[in-house]
Amino acid sequence: MSIKAVVFDIGNVLIEWQPERFYDSVIGEERRREMFAAVDLHAMNDKVDMGHHFTETIYAAAEEYPDWRAEIRMWHDRWIEMAAPVIDHSVRLMGALQAKGVPVFSLTNFGIQSYDYAATHYPFLRSFDRDFISGHMQVIKPATRIYQMLEEESGHSGADLIFTDDRIDNIAMAASRGWRTHLFEGPQGWADRLVAEGLLSADEAA
Incomplete structure (x- = not known):
């Protein structure tokens, strides 16, 4: 056939597609490990991949974890830097x-x-x-x-x-x-x- x-x-x-690599370059590996341990960012992204709204989903997660608000928003605001090259x-x-x-x-x-x-x-x-x-x-x-x-x-x-x-x-x-x-x-x-x-x-x- x-x-x-x-x-x-x-x-x-x-x-x-290497989000961890992006965050390592921006906030350092140690802080990135802390954030990924505290926040299930890949589960958040799965929601987007399932059809949930890109901005609303990520910004909602940022508000849910205020200690990491700025970093979580980067998943959206600097997304194209993660999806590269x-x-x-x-x-x-x-x-x-x-x-x-x-x-x-x-x-x-x-x-x-x-x-x-x-x-x-x-x-x-x-x-x-x-x-x-x-x-x-x-x-x-x-x-x-x-x-x-x-x-x-x-x-x-x-x-x-x-x-x-x-x-x-x-x-x-x-x-x-x-x-x-x-x-x-x-x-x-x-x-x-x-x-x-x-x-x-x-x-x-x-």
Whole structure:
């Protein structure tokens, strides 16, 4: 069975996403560790990824933890600095696939407003053939439902799809549905996999 579409995660596949690294650079590692121990910032972000309003959710958390108000607001006010830099080789792979007529989908845990904001900085986010953004879908990976929704809406399933993501739990769920999968550990490995699958030549994947 031939691959009908290539599915990309975004965070740490097309754009680096390392909030801890950002906070280490701004407030220092020790204070960052204290804050992350006191406030479940990733759970806060999961709410945004589920479709809760970007500004309202983060500012509400900031008010809930006044000792960390300024730092929590940075998650919103300096968000684009956290979602950086672009992984250029991955973006080239996306374009190379589309240049050959291979549909490229996103499947990403991403908020509605934060995605729109990111797209103003990273125009390639508007270039997917199909967008599957958790904020609009109101479900996040690795819940089974988000994979089902992609299958239902795209008309592709199982080995029709090859999916790359940096998280093993997200990959495992896709694999359990019969998708071909690649654990993203860097763009060269993903490039090599696309060549091995016959989707790109070595030159196209460079």
